[in-house]
Each structure stands twice: as C-alpha cells, then as structure tokens.
Amino acid sequence: MQSLLPLAAAVASTSGSSTARTLPLLAQQLGQRWYHKNVVEHYERPRNVGSFDKSDPDVGTGLVGAPACGDVMKLQIKVDEAGNIVDARFKTFGCGSAIASSSVATEWVKGKSLDEVLKIKNSDIAKHLSLPPVKLHCSMLAEDAIKAAVKDIKAKRAQA
Numbered sequence: 001m002q003s004l005l006p007l008a009a010a011v012a013s014t015s016g017s018s019t020a021r022t023l024p025l026l027a028q029q030l031g032q033r034w035y036h037k038n039v040v041e042h043y044e045r046p047r048n049v050g051s052f053d054k055s056d057p058d059v060g061t062g063l064v065g066a067p068a069c070g071d072v073m074k075l076q077i078k079v080d081e082a083g084n085i086v087d088a089r090f091k092t093f094g095c096g097s098a099i100a101s102s103s104v105a106t107e108w109v110k111g112k113s114l115d116e117v118l119k120i121k122n123s124d125i126a127k128h129l130s131l132p133p134v135k136l137h138c139s140m141l142a143e144d145a146i147k148a149a150v151k152d153i154k155a156k157r158a159q160a
Contacts, residue, residue: 024047035096036130043096048106050089052076057160060153062145066137071098075145077109077117085109085117090145097138099126103144112148132147 035043051074052059058079067080071094078087088106092099104125109117122139125131132137 001028005119006118038100038129040096041100043100043103046090046099046103048087048089049091051091052078052087052089058153060149060151060156062148062150062152064141064144064148066094066141069094071095071139071141073098073102073141073145074101075105075142075149077146077149077153081112085112085114085143095135095138097129097131097135098141100129101131101138101142102145103145104128109146114153117146118150120146134140 025126041152052061054061054076056078060077060079061112063072071092073092073094075090077085080086087100088109090102090106094104105120108120108125120143123135125139125142126136129139
C-alpha cells in the first residue's frame, strides 16, 4: 500500500506541514480514492506541458474530450521529415488522472514513428498509472488524442 497515495496527502506533503502525516489516515477514514505513485508523480511534475503553433506544418494536434466528466485534452506532436516524433506537448483540463495520462502519453510518443505511436493503447497507459476502472476514460482520452494528432499531421502532409 506504500505505492498508493491519496492525492490530497501528496499535495499537502509538499507544504511540509505536520498535517500531511495525518492526511493518509484521514483520507482512509473518509473513503477517499488512493492514487498510484505514478499518477501523483505525473500530476505534481507533468512533463511537456504547453503548446506548439498549430499552423506549423510539422505539428499535428489532437483535441479530444469526455462529455461525461468534462475532461478536455489537447496533445500535439512535432514530426520530422522522416515521420518521427521529435517533441510533444499537452494541455489538459481535467482531473489528476487525465493530467497524468497526458503527461505519460507525451513521454511515450517522443522518438517514435507515426505508425509506432498508433500502437500505444489506453490499457498500457492505465496499467502504467494503475488507474482504477472509474478513471479508465482518462487513458482512453490520451489514446484518442494521440490518434487525432497523427491523423492531423497526416492530413497536413497530404495537402502539402
């Protein structure tokens, strides 16, 4: 159970207060959801946050959303002439699991070809983050955003 942390306790622990030591017990008593350390790590220190200019011919943009919970994810990839992803960025409006899923996705796509990234599945992201069933839609958004970004860059290149 040490690899699981309540998100509130993880955030509070950065403040250094003595309250942070009591939050895990309190969270357990209140029935709060526990988050895997990988979710907390990517939530507290998300990788590749930001945007590229979407009019750049080397940038593909995927914008997806989950109407049920209101999460919105924008994932962008920068692709070289050989079709390899050289950089990635994201902006996500959503819960910690959605932010963590976006962060992981941007890390995993870098250095891969467009065909390779289409093999990244939501189940791989969910497994890496140990997402509970109620949060699987977050990893599905990440997979959908990758696919949408690839579709966008391919459409741009077909028009050029």
